[in-house]
Amino acid sequence: MISVSEIKTSEPDIFKTELHSMVYDTLKRLEIPFERVDTDEAITMEDCVEIGKRLNTAIVKTLFLCNRQKTSFYLFVTTDNKPFVTKDFSRVLRISRVSFASPEMLFDMLGTKVGSATALSCVFDKENKVKIILDKDAVSSKWYGCSDGTTTGYMRLKTEDLIYKYLPFADHVPAIIEI
Secondary structure (H helix, E strand, O other), rough: OOOOOOOEEEEOOOOOOOOHHHHHHHHOOOOOOOOEEEEOOOOHHHHHHHHHHHOOEEEOOEEEEEEEOOOOEEEEEEOOOOOHHHHHHHHHHHOOOEEEEEEEHHHHHOOOOOOOOOHHHHOOOOOOOEEEEEEEEHOOOEEEEEEOOOOOEEEEEEEEHHHHHHHHHHOOOOOOEEO
């Protein structure tokens, strides 16, 4: 079983990456309140179940995708229990089939590694190369639970703060889709 700290409402004492620092700096700048926990390394959705229990919200599943030519990139946020079907995703967006982008691309474009992909990493994407795609089911509740850009930190914030403050500040307008 994964170890999950008590809930905290302040930023970590030490930032692990440039993205990690950028996420908390942005939350502070926009005055977005959050609750967070420190954890053992969590990579799977099974690990996130215990984290979600502590934060009293489900942790979203976030996938980094690209087209075959590796010229179009998508960060898709969906619910933890919904299977990902590329055919359905591509049909709804009216794009060619997508596949998972490489861990190297994830790190280069969003400043994070596999297991810690998060919509919050859009602040790292200064050139706006990654399209943020939100599954309607993943953003239908009051709270949004996600990684803080690391595999050892998770948080919850108000979904409306993510959509209407954080993402626009980072110059990303999400597409909200229903699959």
